Amino acid sequence: MKLEELTETHLLEIVRLYESHCGYERAFDVVLTQGVENVMSDIKTRGDMEYRIGSRWDMHSKLRIYEDREGNVAIDFNPNLDPSERKGRAQREAVKAGKTLRDAVRDYLSSG
Numbered sequence: 001m002k003l004e005e006l007t008e009t010h011l012l013e014i015v016r017l018y019e020s021h022c023g024y025e026r027a028f029d030v031v032l033t034q035g036v037e038n039v040m041s042d043i044k045t046r047g048d049m050e051y052r053i054g055s056r057w058d059m060h061s062k063l064r065i066y067e068d069r070e071g072n073v074a075i076d077f078n079p080n081l082d083p084s085e086r087k088g089r090a091q092r093e094a095v096k097a098g099k100t101l102r103d104a105v106r107d108y109l110s111s112g
Contacts, residue, residue: 014075055097076098
């Protein structure tokens, strides 16, 4: 899906997918104090947004939604783990969940 086609409905579904694959410790609407409309504006004008949402692994985990080189919507998950945890089980689980999340978002955006 091209960036200009992204809607608030798509953004909310991406967040729902994030919750199901990575979990989060804080409600996304509380983190997004600026509101979904402003997040959409950030993504569309800057081609990038990143929010520290938190995950089941760390409260500082980040979700990034951006425009890739081909102009498509893409996402990254940064578990942002403490350095002491970056080689353990939590890191392996978080990396695997991030890949699964990216695949789920790609499938969702390509289906609509």
